[in-house]
Amino acid sequence: MDYSVTYEDGFLKRExxxxxxxxxxxxxxxxxxxxxxxxxxxxITFPESKGNLIIVEDNGMGLTEEEFENRxxxxxxxxxxxxxxxxxxxxxxxxxxxxxxxxxNGVGRHAGLCFNDSYMVETWRDSISNSYDLExxxxxxxxxxxxxxxxxxxxxxTRIKVIAERNLIxxxxxxxxxxxxxxxxxxxxxxxxxxxxxxxxHPGIVKETEINPIGNIRIKLTLVDSSIVSRTSGQHGVxxxxxxxxxxxxxxxxxxxxxxxxRRSFAKRYTLIAQSDDLFDYIEADWSGFRSDxxxxxxxxxxxxxFVKACYLExxxxxxxxxxxxxxxxxxxALKELPRLAQxxxxxxxxxxxxxxxxIKIELLELAxxxxxxxxxxxxxxxLLHKLTTISPDxxxxxxxxxxxxxxxxxxxxxxxxxxxxxxxxxxxRLSGDHTVDELHTLHPLIERARWVFGPEFDTPEYASNxxxxxxxxxxxxxxxxxxxxxxSSKRPDIVVGDNSSIxxxxxxxxxxxxxxxxxxxxxxxKKGGFEIGRGEMDQAKYYVEDIWxxxxxxxxxxxxxxxxxxxxxxxxxxxxTVGKSKDEQFGEVHxxxxxxxxxxxxxxxxxxxxxxxxxxxxxxxxxxISELLGVPEQNTLDLAVGQE
Numbered sequence: 001m002d003y004s005v006t007y008e009d010g011f012l013k014r015e016x017x018x019x020x021x022x023x024x025x026x027x028x029x030x031x032x033x034x035x036x037x038x039x040x041x042x043x044i045t046f047p048e049s050k051g052n053l054i055i056v057e058d059n060g061m062g063l064t065e066e067e068f069e070n071r072x073x074x075x076x077x078x079x080x081x082x083x084x085x086x087x088x089x090x091x092x093x094x095x096x097x098x099x100x101x102x103x104x105n106g107v108g109r110h111a112g113l114c115f116n117d118s119y120m121v122e123t124w125r126d127s128i129s130n131s132y133d134l135e136x137x138x139x140x141x142x143x144x145x146x147x148x149x150x151x152x153x154x155x156x157x158t159r160i161k162v163i164a165e166r167n168l169i170x171x172x173x174x175x176x177x178x179x180x181x182x183x184x185x186x187x188x189x190x191x192x193x194x195x196x197x198x199x200x201x202h203p204g205i206v207k208e209t210e211i212n213p214i215g216n217i218r219i220k221l222t223l224v225d226s227s228i229v230s231r232t233s234g235q236h237g238v239x240x241x242x243x244x245x246x247x248x249x250x251x252x253x254x255x256x257x258x259x260x261x262x263r264r265s266f267a268k269r270y271t272l273i274a275q276s277d278d279l280f281d282y283i284e285a286d287w288s289g290f291r292s293d294x295x296x297x298x299x300x301x302x303x304x305x306x307f308v309k310a311c312y313l314e315x316x317x318x319x320x321x322x323x324x325x326x327x328x329x330x331x332x333x334a335l336k337e338l339p340r341l342a343q344x345x346x347x348x349x350x351x352x353x354x355x356x357x358x359x360i361k362i363e364l365l366e367l368a369x370x371x372x373x374x375x376x377x378x379x380x381x382x383x384l385l386h387k388l389t390t391i392s393p394d395x396x397x398x399x400x401x402x403x404x405x406x407x408x409x410x411x412x413x414x415x416x417x418x419x420x421x422x423x424x425x426x427x428x429x430r431l432s433g434d435h436t437v438d439e440l441h442t443l444h445p446l447i448e449r450a451r452w453v454f455g456p457e458f459d460t461p462e463y464a465s466n467x468x469x470x471x472x473x474x475x476x477x478x479x480x481x482x483x484x485x486x487x488x489s490s491k492r493p494d495i496v497v498g499d500n501s502s503i504x505x506x507x508x509x510x511x512x513x514x515x516x517x518x519x520x521x522x523x524x525x526x527k528k529g530g531f532e533i534g535r536g537e538m539d540q541a542k543y544y545v546e547d548i549w550x551x552x553x554x555x556x557x558x559x560x561x562x563x564x565x566x567x568x569x570x571x572x573x574x575x576x577x578t579v580g581k582s583k584d585e586q587f588g589e590v591h592x593x594x595x596x597x598x599x600x601x602x603x604x605x606x607x608x609x610x611x612x613x614x615x616x617x618x619x620x621x622x623x624x625x626i627s628e629l630l631g632v633p634e635q636n637t638l639d640l641a642v643g644q645e
Contacts, residue, residue: 004140012142015075016107018286020114023169024177025286027056029108030160031178031190032245032287034058036079036101037158038089041189046171050164054115057159061088062125065150068132072121075142077106085280090156095187100243100277105285110143112162118146119162129153183244200246206270207311213299221304222273223311236268238304241275248289254301255290259308266312274304313358320354323362327369334373346372357393364396420629422610424450425602426617427625432567432595435529444502444526445630447565451506451522453602454563454591458522460508468554469507469518476547477503501527503544507553517556521548527566533592534570538577545579545588560588568594 013020019029027044034042037060045055063071071077079101087099112119118135133146175192182190184199191197204225211219237250238259252260252267260267282294290297313320327350328335335343349372353360402411428446431437452459477496496503503525507518525541527533545560560579569575569592579588593601603610610617 006140007138007142009138010136011138012075012110012136013113015142016110016113016286017284018288019107019111021167023114023167024174025288026111026114026167027174027178028181028287029111030056031182032102033108033111034060034158035099035182035188035245036087036103037061038087038093038095038099039157040093040095040187041191043194044190044192046174046192047164047168048171050166050168052164054112054162054164055159057157059090059093059155059157061090062156062158063123063130064125064128065130068121068123068130071106072109073143073145074106079103079106097187100280102243102245102280102287104280104283107285112160114167115162115164116166119160121158121160123158124153125156127152127154181246183241183246185244209307211300211303211307213303214296217276217278217296217300219274219276219278219300219303221307222275223308224271224273225269236271237262238272238274238308240279241273242279242283243277245287247279247283247287254304255297257298257301257305259301259305260312264312266316270311272304272308274300309356309358313355316358320358323360323365324350324354326362327365330366331369331373338373360393360396364393364400367396367400418606418609421450421452421602421606422617423620423625423629425599425606425610426620427622427629428595428602429599430622431626432599433529437529439526439528440502442626442630444504444524447524447526447598448504448506449629450598450602451524453598453605454522454524454561457508457520458506468556469505469521472548472551472553473505475551476544500531501525505548507558515555518553518558519556521553521558521560523548523560523562525562525564527564529567531566532568532570533564533566533573533594535573537564537566538573538590538592541590542577542579542588545590549579549587557587562588562590564590564592565598566592566594 018025020026027046031042031044034056037058039058039060042056042058044057045053047054071082083101085100087101089095089099112134113136118133120131120133122129122131124130129151131147131149131151133148134143135146136142137144171193175195175197178190178192179197180200182188182199184201188199189196190199205222206225207223209221211221213219237252238254239250240247250271252258252262259272262268279290282290282296284291328347335346338346346369350365350369353365353368424446428443428450431443431446437443473496503523505524506522508520508522509516510519523541523544525537525544527537541562541564545562548560549557573592575592577590578586579590580586
């Protein structure tokens with residue numbers, strides 16, 4: 001059976017993107033086509049109302065019938081591959097300079113579809129004119145030729161006609177946009193409704209340089225005082241001009257990276273022109289911007305940012321000096337108390353801040369300077385001074401607000417606790433799926449440090465093993481496990497080890513009638529990697545709860561919560577059991593939980609903080625993370641070998 005590819009309705013309009021929906025983009029592309037055909041002028045007729053003709057006519061090379069079929073009717077025609085980088089120019093157009101072609105992807109020629117689903121092309125050269133009526137289609141072809149006519153005609157050129165049925169914009173608006181998208185060239189004239197359009201010029205040049213961010217890419221940077229010629233504030237920013245055509249719209253942000261705060265007076269006055277002939281291969285087909293996969297753009301942005309900041313600093317020198325004088329003068333007496341070297345370092349510190357952030361608010365500069373004064377007497381001063389020189393204005397403001405509400409010591413205490421808990425959960429998440437991990441000496445201590453996951457009542461340092469509980473564990477588990485491991489320190493939990501699991505217990509002691517008794521017990525049974533929790537495991541845990549309760553802890557019979565933790569749970573096994581003769585006589589409960597559920601519960605109890613600062617923990621390597629969590633003496637649980645008392 002023969003198969004053939006077909007096209008859905010509207011395929012071609014989706015293929016050419018904004019060219020099919022925005023009048024200014026469509027007309028810009030048709031002008032670019034004329035430019036690439038070697039035209040010296042383009043005449044555009046643009047109506048004010050629907051139902052009238054749009055006509056775009058140029059005096060470029062024109063096309064033969066064969067060229068029309070191979071170029072115009074070929075989707076994604078690769079102009080550079082078939083015609084080279086430069087434009088073919090008719091001899092009688094008398095152009096003195098070579099032209100780099102704008103076109104690369106063969107989509108702009110169908111810009112007539114912006115205004116109607118059909119359009120007409122007449123193109124002539126070598127004394128023959130070919131006229132085509134084209135209409136958007138589907139099925140075997142996305143566009144089809146309804147009619148083709150041939151006649152004799154002198155000269156050369158191309159005329160596109162389309163009846164405007166949609167997407168019209170005011171002529172003044174179109175004229176304004178077009179005039180800003182092409183650089184002035186006396187050998188290329190554009191007329192709209194018979195009026196010559198004044199294309200962009202760059203008077204008011206203030207400073208120029210050339211950058212070579214990588215390889216053969218060279219970009220000429222020109223800082224222009226745009227207040228002289230700009231018609232709208234939208235023309236301020238970094239403007240990329242490729243071969244005399246504007247790419248996208250000027251902006252002080254490049255691909256999400258801010259070059260300069262657009263609210264500054266400098267940004268509202270100046271424009272940076274970035275001209276290059278080496279970037280054509282990295283732009284979107286509709287000239288809306290650079291392709292998202294153009295990673296070198298980050299290097300270009302860095303070089304542009306460096307140039308712009310240097311210009312700003314130079315032109316704002318008096319403002320910067322005034323800011324420095326104000327801040328230093330306000331702390332003159334405090335500065336006198338410091339050694340000469342410290343004074344020098346502080347002044348350099350202010351200079352560095354003003355170099356990186358010339359328009360920093362005086363209040364923020366004051367904050368940084370006061371902090372630097374205090375830090376000069378601190379061992380951590382040099383390190384923190386370095387951080388302050390690289391801090392962003394937004395972070396400076398946040399730091400200022402933070403210090404109004406908190407002391408650093410209080411904040412560090414809280415952050416250290418949160419950080420420790422997140423790291424414990426991160427370690428459990430990483431290690432629970434690794435069946436080669438030493439369960440007894442690595443995973444079990446981590447689970448015990450995360451006992452707050454099993455319930456808020458366990459989130460207290462008062463939970464610990466005690467002699468009475470250790471004795472009970474010895475009685476209960478002596479016959480049920482082949483070997484035992486009890487850690488002797490009363491500050492650490494007791495563990496017993498069997499063939500496929502390990503069990504730890506912690507008790508909460510309270511005073512009742514002035515007698516210290518164990519009121520509650522947390523029992524954690526960890527199954528080895530890959531182990532499934534079934535009915536048998538749940539029943540066994542229930543027996544442990546019953547045995548411990550009947551054996552008692554000292555003179556008390558505590559309430560016991562048991563958790564069986566494994567890789568997964570059998571579908572027919574319940575996740576919760578109560579222990580006791582009745583609801584009124586309940587003395588324990590058993591829960592089944594997977595490692596995955598344990599991690600998710602922990603993250604939820606920490607208000608999903610880890611998700612908000614994910615990058616902080618992604619880069620941590622396993623060994624240093626585990627060493628940090630288990631290597632501290634007061635937290636280093638289970639250091640003894642299995643079987644050692």
